[in-house]
Amino acid sequence: MFAFAVAVFGIQAKSNGQPEMLIAFNAAQLELPEGISIDKPGNLYVSLGPPGFVGGGYGALWKISPDGSEVTELVEYPAGPAPAGVVVDASGNVYFALPDPGGTMGGVYHVSDDGST
Incomplete structure (x- = not known):
């Protein structure tokens, strides 16, 4: 079994020209980011699912606090379709x-x- 890390990178580059990693995802656990959006307070929303659409699998929509200390799963699709994009x-x-x-x-x-509809 192989373990791969997938990361979301910040828009601003560090002084050395490299992007700053905001949060790391575990591809081995099918945490594969597809789309991101940010709200006014700075919360990051990430849609997770198979890369492209490969016919199903784990999918979710996560809300991540501005400092990265809180991750809330707003929606989960344990099998079948997965969110492909998100906007706030x-x-x-x-x-x-x-x-x-x-x-x-x-x-x-x-x-x-907050995850309600």
Whole structure:
């Protein structure tokens, strides 16, 4: 079994020109980031799923506090489709795309920043 790390990098580069890692994901646990968005207070929203759409598997939508100390799973899809992108509007509403080729769950979904709908 191989272990791979997947990372989300900050936009601003360090003085040495290298991006700064904000949070590391465990690819061996299928924590594969697909899309990110940020809200006004600085919370990071990350959609996790198979790279591209490979026909199903673990998928989730996580909220990560600005300092990285709190990670909240807002939505989980243990099998089947996985969120492919996420956006947060000016009012803090969280939306994500859920591709489901050949299935019935494909669409755009809304969830509040605390995981309720």
